[in-house]
Amino acid sequence: MESVIAKALDPEHAPVAVMLSGTKPDNALGFKPGRWGCVMFMFANAVRGKTAAFDRTTYGCWGGGVGLGFGNAYEQFPGGVPCFTRFLSSGNKQWETGRQVGQAVAENAGKEFADNFLNGEAYVKSPDLVDRFLEALPIMDHGSPYVIFKPLAEVDAATETPETVVFTVDPDRVSALVILANYGRGGMENAIIPWAAGCQTIGIIPFKEAQSDCPRAVVGLTDISARKYTQNLLGRNVLTVALPWRLFCEMETNVPGSFLERHTWHSLVEKK
Structure with missing residues (x-):
């Protein structure tokens, strides 16, 4: 699956799809049952091109089980x-x-x-x-056997629909995604920065937003414990921006004609 947003932003890191599934992909990364691990470490591997899978015995830590939607x-x-x-x-x-x-x-x-x-x-x-x-905290049990992280580019649009699309981006591109989330709407709170674990800001919080009539973007990776576990793979200069699927599709259609085609944005990123 190609993304108009990703093409316009040209981020260092590729977007990741968060998906609910009844089956585990072949060769997916994952934690051993009952063993501790940070979900965001697996997310960082998905950013770098791997696929990771979690179930109710392999979510790594208690906050990760909550964050992925496997109940309390x-x-x-x-x-x-x-x-x-x-x-x-x-x-x-x-x-x-x-x-x-x-x-x-x-x-x-x-x-x-x-x-x-x-x-x-x-x-x-x-x-x-x-x-x-x-x-x-919107603790929930979505009932799905597996939560999957996979590169958005590997999603088959004909057969698969992500729950959430997550961008891992620097401050300039965080700014762009916040602006684009607001671009086709009224008001000024179409992106939120909730205090929560890193996995919760790409999992249950955007899952909850997806149930809204007007889902918002969720800025995350403000969890310093998660930053500790991801910095070697992602660097220190990034945050996540999680887009519920309906919002992602809305923002995709809003790229043409937006500020992303204007000189202010181009001059900002060209200076890098």
Whole structure:
């Protein structure tokens, strides 16, 4: 599948399709069942031309299971959701249950995770605020056996329809995609930057947007943990912009006649 947007932007990285599927592609990359891994690392491999597949036993981490739409995987976090809310915020060493679970974590998990479990990642100020984050997060179970990441260029338009198309781009091209998302619409909030895990900003959040009458673009990879795992493959100067399929198709038709054919855009990218 060719993209008019990609041709106009000429990004360093090719766009990736996020797809729901009943079958796993041959030779797809993936995590071993029950083994930890970062979904965004697999996404980075898809950006570089590979295909990756996930199911309900191979989503890598609890946030990844949530992000890919396999239900509330935070319930499977050591100590359950109460320990997760402290993990993401102020840590588990302040309460007895957390300390007990933390001992088991220290014996069976890596040093970094054990430290974060006890002392917290400090991404949110308090466990109560994490509860509010989880209430707002569109946790869902789409019911599909597999979530697939594959280069958009390898999608067969005659037989396949992506859920989302994700661009991995520098600030100039983020700007262009935000403008293009707004180009054929009224208002000024046709792109959003929600606070969430990197996989959630290319998974369940655009999945939820797709259910709207007017789906919005979702800017992501603001998750610094995900940036840590992708920087060697993607570099440091990129964000993701996830386009629900209907919005992607709308934006494709809006490239002709838009600013992407005008001198301001051309002068900006030609300077590079």
